[in-house]
Amino acid sequence: MLTEKMAEFVMDKNLDMPSEALDNARDALIDTIGCALAGTPEEVSRIVVRYLRSQGCNPQATVWGVGLAATASDAAFANGVFAHALDYDDTQSNLRGHPSAALVPAILAVGEHTHASGEDALRAYAIGLEIAGKLGRAFGDGHYLHGWHTTATVGVFAATAAAGRLLGLSVEQLRHALGIAASESSGLVRNFGTMTKPFNAGHAARSGVIAAMLAKAGFTADTSIFDGEDGFLSTYGGTDGQPLGELLDRLAKPWEVIKPGLFFKRWPCCYCNHRSIGGLLQMIPQHGLTPDEIETVEIGFPPGSDTALIASDPCTGLQGKFSIEYVAAATLLDGKVTLESFTDEKVNRPDVRRLMQKVRRYRIEDTRTFAGTVGYNDITVRTARGEFKMHVDKTPGSPVWPVSEAERDAKFLDCAGRVLDAAEARGLLDLLLNCRSLADVEPLVRATVPRTNP
Secondary structure, eight states, X not given: OHHHHXXXXXXXXTOOOOHHHHHHHHHHHHHHHHHHHHHTTSHHHHHHHHHHHHHOOOOOEEETTTTEEEXXXXXXXXXXXXXXXXXXXXXXXXXXXXXXXXXXXXXXHHHHHXXXXXXXXXXXXXXXXXXXXXXXXXXXXXXXXXXXXXXXXXXXXXXXXXXXXXXXXXXXXXXXXXXXXXXXXXXXXXGTTSTXXXXXXXXXXXXXXXXXHHHHTTOOOOSOTTSSTTSHHHHHOOTTOOOHHHHHTTTTTXXXXXXXXXXXXXXXXXXXXXXXXXXXXXXXXXXXXXXXXXXXXXXXXXXXXXXXXXXXXOOSHHHHTTOHHXXXXXXXXXXXXXXXXXXXXXXXXXXXXXXXXXXXXXXXXXXXXXXXSSOOEEEEEEETXXXXXXXXXXXXXXXXXXXXXXXXXXHHHHHHTTTSOHHHHHHHHHHHHTXXXXXXXXXXXHTTSOTTOO
């Protein structure tokens, strides 16, 4: 049975995991915690913290950057929201979503509560990502293109697997946990550009923790949730998904965290924008482009590669993250894209609004289906001096256009520095870099909170 085979893999204590998998999992922790700390000052995060404080908390795990202890499930929820608040967190092409925003908060909340080692946390991450990637391929592109937010709908199963691994569930208990998670799987693309997009990631993290903890306590669910005609896949999956049985035969062959690996964002907006940003940032110095000379900008997208870019005329910073019209205009106007690019004030600048009117996206005919992480874009910039073109077929931050270790560290320190002082941020990065040797993840998690926190 498929569900049983999945659960057996997750709970196998003798899994052979190469050092490369653990190193890549470590990089995911670095990126996710950095993004989450940068996200804590956002209004969506402040609302979540106020909500948790109003509910009263059984202190089991740390809410990052805040100095609040909450239940493991509530801490996972808050940290998942923080991690996805800026849309700066990593993605994975097989999942067609953001795995770490659900996985890392669940893992570290349970890990802190159970005093898991750093290596155990990294192993749980690699195993959770393995489930996310395989289920993502089983769901197919049709699941996402139909409107489901895979970060949440698939991420909840990854979080459940990782939490169950750390809690030491039996195979039978994990099968129940996966069944419980199926009833918590939710999230819609329609909510992109609002606070509910990061809510989806937090909900997946929290639900994974709850499902695993309930199952450990004896709570029951269908134990074959991925099997049969009325199972989860047949109910929610797309018609183009690969057979789950074949995918489970290839578990860890190779590990998803190694191939296709993770895609780390250079810019804090939807990944569907990134090839265009990367192309435009090359074209500006190459052709000496200036904003005032631009007559039109045309950006071609093949099918599926701009599905998430739902805002053609954004009015808020959040909406701007999902608008190629705004992102292209801001890139050409400012010559860079930063965290500060996505404020309401920046999106509503008169000069950027004028330039947005000159940006047009169009459909490139192709029989294949693509995504933000996989695909290509054709860019044409017209000026009185002439017409300049670029075909961009590599994704910035992907394994073929990778982020260097120096860039990884610089991004983390910039993000963490929005909450921690320089010494605290550097100390936290050192703990993360040496996560594999930690006997207990608690000191690492506690280091996310500034010492000056009241």
